[in-house]
Every structure is written in structure tokens, then in C-alpha cells.
Amino acid sequence: MSDTQSILERGKQVLIQNYARLPLVMDRGEGVWLWDTDGKRYLDLFAGFGGAILGHCHPALIDAATKQAQRLWHVGNTFYTEPQIEFAERLNKTAFKGQAFFCHGGADANEAACKLARLRGSDKHRWKIISLNQSFHGRTLAMIAATGNPKVREGFAPDVPGFVQVEPGSFDALAAAVDEQTAGVIMEPIQGEGGINVYPDGFAARVRKLCDERGLTLIFDEVWTGCGRTGRWFGHQYFIDAGKVIEPDIMTLGKAVGGGLPVGVMFAKPEVAKLFGPGKHGSTLGGNPICMAVARTIFDIVERERLVEHAAQLGEHAIARLGNEPKIRSKVKEIRGRGLMLGIELTIEPQKLIEAGLSRGILINLTAKKVIRLAPPINITKQQWDQGLDAVIETIAALEGQSSS
Numbered sequence: 001m002s003d004t005q006s007i008l009e010r011g012k013q014v015l016i017q018n019y020a021r022l023p024l025v026m027d028r029g030e031g032v033w034l035w036d037t038d039g040k041r042y043l044d045l046f047a048g049f050g051g052a053i054l055g056h057c058h059p060a061l062i063d064a065a066t067k068q069a070q071r072l073w074h075v076g077n078t079f080y081t082e083p084q085i086e087f088a089e090r091l092n093k094t095a096f097k098g099q100a101f102f103c104h105g106g107a108d109a110n111e112a113a114c115k116l117a118r119l120r121g122s123d124k125h126r127w128k129i130i131s132l133n134q135s136f137h138g139r140t141l142a143m144i145a146a147t148g149n150p151k152v153r154e155g156f157a158p159d160v161p162g163f164v165q166v167e168p169g170s171f172d173a174l175a176a177a178v179d180e181q182t183a184g185v186i187m188e189p190i191q192g193e194g195g196i197n198v199y200p201d202g203f204a205a206r207v208r209k210l211c212d213e214r215g216l217t218l219i220f221d222e223v224w225t226g227c228g229r230t231g232r233w234f235g236h237q238y239f240i241d242a243g244k245v246i247e248p249d250i251m252t253l254g255k256a257v258g259g260g261l262p263v264g265v266m267f268a269k270p271e272v273a274k275l276f277g278p279g280k281h282g283s284t285l286g287g288n289p290i291c292m293a294v295a296r297t298i299f300d301i302v303e304r305e306r307l308v309e310h311a312a313q314l315g316e317h318a319i320a321r322l323g324n325e326p327k328i329r330s331k332v333k334e335i336r337g338r339g340l341m342l343g344i345e346l347t348i349e350p351q352k353l354i355e356a357g358l359s360r361g362i363l364i365n366l367t368a369k370k371v372i373r374l375a376p377p378i379n380i381t382k383q384q385w386d387q388g389l390d391a392v393i394e395t396i397a398a399l400e401g402q403s404s405s
């Protein structure tokens with residue numbers, strides 16, 4: 001038995017099989033490249049669900065983690081530690097004036113945000129949160145109730161009460177769902193798991209206005225869209241009304257914010273954040289100094305190397321290239337997304353798409369049955385990106401699958 005085979009066998013014995021894993025063992029990474037245990041190299045166009053935003057083993061991130069690891073690992077939030085403050089200052093510089101709570105991932109951050117929204121509404125007995133169909137907010141009991149996909153709730157009844165879903169992009173449906181008990185609205189600036197879905201122009205501005213009028217807390221789940229991926233620092237910075245960015249009351253971050261380390265952030269406007277007084281919420285390891293030093297360094301690098309603009313340019317380039325490619329025209333229904341968070345909706349439901357990509361040396365992903373997701377590290381070079389797009393085009397051109405509307 002090869003090493004790879006024996007690792008796979010061992011994995012099946014001792015790991016819960018809750019992921020549909022491919023029979024591959026990833027061994028090593030450098031920049032946009034990954035190597036498996038058989039020594040095969042792949043161009044990573046998915047960055048581990050967007051988490052490895054600066055690719056693999058970035059030397060500056062290794063340096064930041066190592067320096068912090070040699071200084072202080074963990075003391076708990078009984079004390080202040082400077083890496084948390086430095087990172088929260090970066091968020092103030094790139095998002096809006098706010099205060100941060102740190103945890104370990106996206107679901108964790110959204111839990112905190114929904115708790116805070118309920119707390120804010122508690123004096124008026126407001127506890128319901130409206131979310132959108134096709135949304136994804138995480139896998140905890142409350143976040144599967146928030147998620148706009150009934151499949152994630154199957155077998156886990158009864159649902160945590162207080163979450164209501166409406167059609168994405170339909171302001172009228174959302175407004176009609178608001179009642180006396182509504183505390184807030186949670187939405188992704190671009191739906192990631194749902195198929196890279198963007199909303200009609202003006203939708204977010206109308207939701208913001210409604211929230212202001214009715215005293216509701218608006219939460220933007222930026223777990224996929226944060227940290228420069230979309231060609232803005234945060235996806236909501238595409239929502240502009242009368243020349244001003246539409247800001248949420250609370251923004252949540254995960255995935256890319258730790259560059260692959262487990263970091264979640266709930267970042268709230270000070271007037272909302274102040275409601276979380278001592279004892280209202282917590283996380284023992286949240287804001288761990290090593291994770292914070294890495295998160296801060298990611299923001300430094302993205303700013304210094306102008307990677308937000310870079311992501312925007314590479315995204316536009318890809319949309320133009322893929323849209324003009326005759327080889328794939330009959331198989332592509334729509335190409336959408338922003339920056340380096342792109343979805344290619346196919347006219348067919350492809351079989352074994354990921355395997356087909358791997359055989360061409362690229363790592364891609366499929367969601368919502370027929371949407372190929374591309375989300376490479378945002379420091380991918382133009383040349384590497386073009387190399388990846390060549391392989392994506394070849395992979396789509398060779399696809400066979402069931403036709404669906």
C-alpha cells in the first residue's frame with residue numbers, strides 16, 4: 001500500500017466522515033501551489049474556501065506567527081494584549097469606526113452578532129432575525145436556523161426559533177417579513193455558498209433605510225467577502241447610496257481574516273457594541289495573540305502590496321476572458337461575482353468536476369450543483385491567474401453532465 005493509501009485508510013478509521021473528502025492527502029504548500037503526498041503539484045484556485053487569502057506559508061505570516069509565538073501565546077481575556085488592539089485598529093482603518101470581539105470562525109462570529117442584535121432588541125421583546133434564502137451563516141444550531149437552505153437543518157429539529165428567511169434581493173418580501181418582534185437582518189454582501197449571488201442595485205440601501213426606520217440591527221456577514229477578496233476591503237463597500245458606503249451595524253469576518261488560522265471577528269458600531277458589557281459574551285481563546293499578529297500582518301500586506309486593487313483587476317480580467325471564450329460558450333450560463341470571488345454558472349450539472357480540475361493541475365470548487373467557484377489567493381500573479389484560467393477553460397470545455405435549466 002502506498003503512503004497515500006495508508007494515510008487515507010487511517011483517516012477513515014479515526015476521522016468523522018462529515019466531509020465529502022477527495023482521496024488526496026495534501027502535504028505541503030508554497031504561495032499559490034500545493035503538493036500532495038504523491039508529489040503532484042496543484043495551482044490552488046480555491047484557497048481552502050477562501051481562507052488562505054495570501055496563499056500557503058507566506059514568509060511574512062510565518063515571521064509574524066513565529067515572533068509572536070516566541071513572546072506570548074495565551075493569557076485569556078482577563079487581560080489586554082496589544083496584538084488584539086493593533087488588529088482592531090486595522091479594522092477601524094479599513095472598515096468603519098467600530099469595536100471588535102474575537103472568536104474562532106464564521107459561525108462563531110455570526111452567533112455573537114445575532115446575540116448582540118437580540119440583546120439590542122430585548123427591551124422591546126424583539127428577537128427575530130430575518131435572513132435570505134440561499135444564504136449560509138454557519139453550522140451551529142442557531143446558524144443552521146439562520147441559513148437559507150433547509151438541507152443544513154435536516155435531522156436537527158426542532159429548529160432554534162426566531163429566524164425567518166425571505167427571497168434574496170426582494171426588498172418587498174423583506175419589508176413584509178418585519179413585525180413587532182423583529183430585531184435584525186443578516187445578509188452576505190455576496191452569497192458565497194449559495195452560488196456567488198449578487199443583489200439588484202439599491203437593495204442594500206433600501207434594507208439599511210428600513211433597518212434605520214424600524215430600529216433593526218443590520219448585520220453583514222462578510223465571512224466570504226471580507227479582507228480584500230472582492231476587490232474592496234469589504235464586500236459591503238460596493239453598496240453605495242448618494243456617494244456614501246452603506247455600513248452595517250455589525251460586520252462579521254472569518255475565513256481569510258486568519259489567513260488559514262482559526263479567527264472570527266464580530267465588529268460592531270460602538271453604540272451597539274457597548275451593549276456587550278462584562279459577562280454578556282466570551283471566548284476563552286478568542287483573540288489569541290498569535291492569530292491576531294497574523295491577522296494584522298495580512299492587513300498590512302494587503303495594504304502595502306495594493307492587493308485589493310489587484311483582486312479587482314484580476315476579477316475583471318477573468319470575467320472578460322471567460323466571457324469571450326468560444327470553447328466554453330455553450331456550457332456557461334452566467335459569470336458573476338466581484339474581484340477574486342467568482343462564480344461560473346454552467347448550463348449543466350457537471351459530474352466529478354473537482355477531479356477533472358485536479359487532473360489538469362488546478363484546484364477548483366463547485367457549489368449550488370452547477371456553479372464553479374474560483375477564489376484563489378489574492379496575491380496570485382497575473383501570469384499564474386492566466387495559467388489557472390487556461391486550465392479552467394479546458395476543464396469546462398471537456399465537461400459532460402446532465403443538462404438542467
Ligand SMILES: Cc1ncc(COP(=O)(O)O)c(C=O)c1O
Binds near residue numbers: 105188224
Ligand atoms: C458567509 C458565511 N458565513 C459563515 C460561514 C461559517 O464559517 P465557519 O465555517 O468558519 O464557521 C461561512 C462558511 O462557509 C460562510 O460562507
